[in-house]
Amino acid sequence: MALIELRDYAHAPTGRGKGLEKFSVSLSPGDAFSLHADRIDDAHLFLRALATLEPPEEGSYFFKGEALDFSKFRKLLPVRRRIAYLGTDAALIGNRTLRTNLLIGRYYHENKLDLELSDDVQSLCRLFGIESKLDLRPSQVALEDIRAAVIIREMTKGAEVFLIEQAFVVLARWIVEKYIEMIRKVIDSGIPCVYYAGLTQYDRLFKKRDIYIRDGVVQVV
Amino acid sequence: MRDFVGYLGRQTGVRLNRYADQSAFLYRILRQIVVNPKAGRRLRIRIVVEQIYFTAVEALWIVIPISLLLGSMMILQLSGVAAQHDMGRVTVALLIREFGPLITALIVVLRSATAVTIETGYMKVLHEIEAMELQGINPLDILFVPRMIGLTVSMFCLITIFCITAVLGGYAIAWSLTTLPLQNFLSQIGKAITGLDIAVVALKALFFGVGITVISLHYGLAVQKGITEVPVATSRGAVACLFYCLAVNFILFAAFFL
Numbered sequence: 001m002a003l004i005e006l007r008d009y010a011h012a013p014t015g016r017g018k019g020l021e022k023f024s025v026s027l028s029p030g031d032a033f034s035l036h037a038d039r040i041d042d043a044h045l046f047l048r049a050l051a052t053l054e055p056p057e058e059g060s061y062f063f064k065g066e067a068l069d070f071s072k073f074r075k076l077l078p079v080r081r082r083i084a085y086l087g088t089d090a091a092l093i094g095n096r097t098l099r100t101n102l103l104i105g106r107y108y109h110e111n112k113l114d115l116e117l118s119d120d121v122q123s124l125c126r127l128f129g130i131e132s133k134l135d136l137r138p139s140q141v142a143l144e145d146i147r148a149a150v151i152i153r154e155m156t157k158g159a160e161v162f163l164i165e166q167a168f169v170v171l172a173r174w175i176v177e178k179y180i181e182m183i184r185k186v187i188d189s190g191i192p193c194v195y196y197a198g199l200t201q202y203d204r205l206f207k208k209r210d211i212y213i214r215d216g217v218v219q220v221v
Numbered sequence: 222m223r224d225f226v227g228y229l230g231r232q233t234g235v236r237l238n239r240y241a242d243q244s245a246f247l248y249r250i251l252r253q254i255v256v257n258p259k260a261g262r263r264l265r266i267r268i269v270v271e272q273i274y275f276t277a278v279e280a281l282w283i284v285i286p287i288s289l290l291l292g293s294m295m296i297l298q299l300s301g302v303a304a305q306h307d308m309g310r311v312t313v314a315l316l317i318r319e320f321g322p323l324i325t326a327l328i329v330v331l332r333s334a335t336a337v338t339i340e341t342g343y344m345k346v347l348h349e350i351e352a353m354e355l356q357g358i359n360p361l362d363i364l365f366v367p368r369m370i371g372l373t374v375s376m377f378c379l380i381t382i383f384c385i386t387a388v389l390g391g392y393a394i395a396w397s398l399t400t401l402p403l404q405n406f407l408s409q410i411g412k413a414i415t416g417l418d419i420a421v422v423a424l425k426a427l428f429f430g431v432g433i434t435v436i437s438l439h440y441g442l443a444v445q446k447g448i449t450e451v452p453v454a455t456s457r458g459a460v461a462c463l464f465y466c467l468a469v470n471f472i473l474f475a476a477f478f479l
Contacts, residue, residue: 053351074359081357090355091348095340105356106319150352157356212381 001065002026003161003192004050008068011049017041018216020049022058025211026163027192032200032206035196037147037213043196044087046213047163050194051085052076070189081105084211090150092138098149099134103155124152144171155182166198173189201211239439247435250369252258253361254317262360268363272371276333277378283328283388290342291324292316292391296406297399309409312388318418320385322425326466328431329376332461334437337368338458341441342451365438373430380426421477429467433462 005026013019027033027050035182037043044188048054052061055070062068063079068125070076075081091100099117102125106115117134125131133141138149148171164183171179180212187193187206195206210221295316299308341364344350350360392406440458444450 051355077354077357077359080355085355089348089351091352093349093352094347096344104264104353105358107264108356108358111259111261113263113267126244146340153356 002028003060003064005062005065006049006056007060007062009049009056009061011034011045011054011057013041013216014045015041017045020045020213020218023218025148025218027194029190029192030206030208031192033194033211034206034209035194035211035213037157038215039213040198041199042167042213042216043198044089046211046218047085047087047165047196049163050085051087051162052080053085056106058213077093081157082160084157084162086151086154086155086162086164090154092146092149092153094138097135097137098130098145099109099142101138101149101152102156105153118156121152121156124156128152128175144175148175151179151182155186160191162191162193164195164196167195228251243439246439247431249361250284250365250435253359253366254370258359258362261358264363265367268367269371269374269436272367273375273378275336276372277375279333280328280375280379281382283332284325284379284383285386287324287328288321288387289372289390289394292387293394293398294391295320295387296391296395300351300395308406309411309413312410313418315389315414316387316471317414318386318421319474321387322380322422322429323466323470325426326425326429327463329372329379329429330433330462330466333372333375334433334462335455337372337434337437337457338441339451340444341438342444342454343448345444346446346448346451365434367436368438369431372434373427376430376433377426379422380422384422417421417477424473425470429466430471432465434468436462436465 001108004032005024007024008022009020009024010022011020018043035043035046037046045054051057052063052068060067061070063082068076068079090140092098093104094102102117102121103115105108107113122131125134128151130141131154133145138146151210162183183193183195183206193206193209212221214220296308296312299311344364350364353360353363388407388410437458440454440461441451444454
């Protein structure tokens with residue numbers, strides 16, 4: 001059974017894109033798609049659609065075979081939690097420290113406030129060089145630190161799907177290589193992934209199959 | 222003429238739509254308060270405490286001087302024009318029942334409602350609310366419910382502090398600065414104030430707190446495209462809050478004292 005299936009999905013254009021004409025696509029464990037689009041906004045819209053962040057104007061969204069009702073907001077939350085969305089617009093909460101941002105999901109779901117960062121989160125913070133900045137707010141750190149914190153948050157939330165957009169923009173070169181390694185491990189473990197590089201040099205890093213969006217027409221190859 | 226009628230119709234439609242949206246939003250917040258889900262309960266309590274700190278505690282240095290100035294001025298004026306035996310009733314009617322809640326609401330709108338609209342608008346534009354949702358967090362739980370509880374509790378506290386400071390502090394200032402006859406002032410207040418006065422002031426605090434929160438959050442969430450929309454939403458939200466408070470004040474006055 002497909003983990004995510006978009007059936008006859010269509011969406012109006014956003015920004016400078018052409019929108020998404022009616023298409024169907026499914027993501028199953030082991031899939032790794034490289035996304036190619038003639039317009040960045042269409043690629044962005046496609047990833048947001050997969051992340052349930054854009055309700056379909058036509059068509060249906062199935063998660064593990066179950067159709068999602070976008071009018072029932074609360075029922076979408078458990079699905080969103082299972083999707084690691086590393087889009088260019090993935091953000092941190094501005095009025096909380098990086099540490100709280102990394103812990104807030106656990107604060108909420110475990111209903112405890114005396115939690116510490118787990119070992120894997122701490123080691124990733126060391127790896128990305130943000131360990132000493134954990135008690136600062138996003139406005140007090142560099143853009144690449146924010147991006148690093150978003151990556152750590154999404155990588156460690158136990159997601160079942162990864163959606164990655166222009167992954168290497170903003171990140172320093174030495175971090176990029178570690179990040180590539182991390183994504184490779186994710187894909188090797190069979191977690192489905194859709195990846196939009198934006199830069200041709202990274203276009204073919206992880207792909208097993210391709211998704212093309214040309215003039216709003218989505219084609220899976 | 223037809224254009225004018227059309228314009229009027231469109232404006233009415235827009236406003237009715239907005240009120241319907243705000244009512245639905247209020248319903249969802251109140252429902253979430255009643256349900257009080259276990260997930261995020263401690264986090265919610267912490268954010269409520271933070272909100273009370275920002276709205277009530279940090280506003281004390283504004284509320285107390287204003288209440289002292291207004292209270293002493295009013296008592297001095299009233300002692301000059303009102304007959305001594307009416308002073309208690311006039312003070313209760315004007316200071317405790319009308320000006321206390323209204324001026325406190327105005328201070329909360331200026332300080333906190335605008336801040337809530339700005340914060341919510343920025344969170345919407347910068348996808349911070351989406352970031353919460355991607356963690357499986359319901360924004361109602363940790364963003365909207367704590368704002369409503371915090372602002373309403375703060376409103377109760379600030380109105381109480383305003384009224385007490387205005388009457389006692391105003392009396393003390395008037396007594397120490399002048400030789401005006403202010404005998405039995407406090408006992409007159411004590412006799413003039415009734416349970417209905419206290420209930421109406423409490424109702425005002427409740428309606429002001431709930432209404433200001435819903436309006437300011439709703440205007441913040443209405444921001445769609447860019448950061449430049451935030452100042453416009455903030456200004457409109459503050460004006461809407463002000464009109465709402467004046468309307469509620471009049472409705473409660475008409476309902477209980479006319």
